[in-house]
Amino acid sequence: MSAPGSSSGSTPGAAGGDRAARIDALIEREQERFRQSHPRAAAAWEEGQQHFLYGAPSHWMRRWAGGFPVYVAEAQGARIVDIDGRDYVDFCLGDTGGMCGHAPEPVTRAAVRQLQRGATTMLPTLDSLWVGAELARRFGLPYWTLTTSATDANRGAIRIARMITGRDKVLVFSGCYHGGVEEAHVEIREGRVGLRNMIHPNGVDHEAVSRVVEFNDIAALEAALAEGDIACVLTEPLMTNFGMIPVAEGFHAALRAATRRAGTLLVIDETHTISCGPGGYTALHGLEPDILVAGKAIAGGVPAGIFGVSAAVAERMWAQVPRTNPKHRQSAHLGIGGTLAGNALTVATMRAVLEEVLTPDAFGRMTACAGRLAEGAEAVIAEHALPWHVTRIGARAEIMFSPAPPTCGADVIAGRDPGLETLLHAFYMNEGVLVTPFHTMFLCCPATTEADVDRHTAVFRRFVALLRQEGLA
Template identity: 75%
Template sequence: MNATDGTVSQTIDKLIDVEQARFAETHPRSAKAWARGRKHFLYGGPSHWMRRWAGGFPIYVEEARGCHARDIDGNDYVDFCLGDTGGMCGHAPEAITRAATRQLQRGTTHMMPTQDSLWVGEELARRFGLPYWTLTTSATDANRGAIRIARMITGRDKVLVFSGCYHGGVDEAHVELRNGRMQMRNMIHPNGVDHERVSKVVEFNDVDALEEALAAEDVACVLMEPLMTNFGMIPVAEGFHDAVREATRRTGTVLIIDETHTLSCGPGGYTRLYGLEPDIFVAGKAIAGGIPAGIFGVSEKTAGRLWKEVPHVNPRQRQSAHFGIGGTLAGNALTVATMRAVMEEILTPENYAKMIGRADRLAKAARLVISHHALAWHVTQIGARVEIMFSPRPPLNGAEVIATRRGDLETLLHAFYMNEGILVTPFHTMFLMCPATEDADVDKHRAVFERFAETVIEAGVN
């Protein structure tokens, strides 16, 4: 940096003020809509996440197609956020629209299966390599169901997660390490949960810490992403997955792999691409094209252990064995129809090749900008997903993210990008490609990123 930390922070704040003023000037209708929404929504919008955009208030969307969105003020954007993965298939793809319309005309939910479900079950098994599946309404619900199964078959309570993780609304995962001690992350309220009893947390890529945490054999499951994507992307160290699998098997611990984000790696996710062997596999968001859905699949061995605890119901007996998993709308006909369309027509090997190729292009261009300006920033790519982080090298774990993260510079980038017609994930600087993303969309990002770099360099805050 070219000035003291305090001066740099003040300069960034002034730059954010400039961008937010520019945003307010070009988004008057969204500003009015936000003021109206705050009168009746608890946090201003239908979901509290919607307030998190860096302009000072959120964009109100009029229409979105492919990888482009238009707001109610008439501003157009290249969308690399894609609903924070929920829109990975692109906005309003024809195959999903067609499947959803057809099913809406036949009934949305029946609490009974359709013939589409037969295809979906077979394809999930073929694609991800686990034989038995259950559908939920979100990845959060899928994770909760997976944890419940792990506890049922192990007789243990604790869930081990990695510091900096995010697995939706799973209470056990709302913890992180600070100064070596477990605490709540992101100012989350403990919600009456005794985390000392039900949670353990260690740093990602730390085999020794994992071994120590599992040694007591009181952990029901390890819940993890193949590499961390929600705290800034944290690549996995060589050999770490092998160590996790060996340690969990040796200690009788269920291994749950959550691929809600890393589904961007390919048709079978990171798990199939790299030959991982989870006991339970979880995904959500994009799997039904943005219609709320989650899935979890279990291995043959895990299914056998579960069936000993909860056998198939005798049809002559009262049907009441839901065992705390799912919900009335889980596996509804509309979701199943769109899930089939996604796997049959959109998240295909051909489309993944295009998406990953565009991610390669974006990552290489961003690295050239960083190199040209000699910036202490880096780019991480995994499949169709890219992240720019304002530190010189990829972090090894959550502690390194905490130590190096420059949240105010991220806020500045988000506000600057929106003013230049680009949307990225608002919680950090992550880019996702969809099948409709074109070279021109990626090239626009290069030009905007170049202007952003020049802006911060000129201000002396790089």
């Protein structure tokens, strides 16, 4: 997504310069409306500049299109109330970290109980036995490790792949996102490999650690694997972080076959696509990863990540680093993890999520709401004959300003309209709807209602009316 106020990018419809100027003017108008209706948040944002490097506890928090973020007073279910007393229906849900909904009662109850017993000791609890068995049941891989984030889980998966293959490179798909993993900070743009959208160079030689091809391109994938230096392919089951890119028919079968022929491990990152169901896209479609990663939602908003490995990968790991060493004190040979990984608080909340929150019934409700949201948006698009589309999978949906779903990152780059995205995000914030601020992706949680979805449809309809009034749609 472009910085707030910028309309650089493709300019379909009206003449490019005039259209861009009119979109910029509308963004400024929406941002001024936001400033006028959020005086306490504006003051808090100014104060934050004095103490935080980028104005807030995380630099991600500055990326909202209003010019500054709302400051949250409380969040419950699918709703947020800010310090200015304004109410929002939340389809961002912490960019999936809040997929369980805000403050789900089972998670709150488990967290309070465990805090009273001790949050972290670097020792296991009995809850961990239940969690390990449930992860194996849901995702189909037998052996698991807990981390503090999906980024850490991806780093661990990459390190394991390098250890047991003796290879150095990681193959990723152009425009991917796998957290703060250097190997995945790449994309193909204008035929050249560089850093993905808006990531600043930091001296890492990505050509030495990464290889990047377009998603769904089996020929390019096989050519890259043929060089014999790729330790693992790291991928989402379908891309969600660059704009949702559906997977082509037969791609996963070809990917799995190609990686096995090349002796390359397949790492599936389900951090977003866990919204497809209790076992994520992997269980729903019978994928067979060597390593599976997830995070964000898995502990109900308490920082957590997980990775599971196949029996074959485990045996190869144990050949290098034995599970037990009775003669000597154990030491951290793997170079991954941390003292807070698998802490008692995280494990307790993870059990609550898996046992009581992200149940099959909950996913049924979430998926139904996402379907209703997609149908409502599609109806508005069809009514006005707009060259846009909606993609939905499981509890997740996205509106994209192009006529057909992209097949790869190059399609997203060619079809993206950053100014229009920024305008939509700013307008939505003023109308009490929050969506993922990086692109127009929606997520439904167990607490999302049909009324919440219909509120979005009404706001989307008003947004389209604004564009038509201004001659932009």
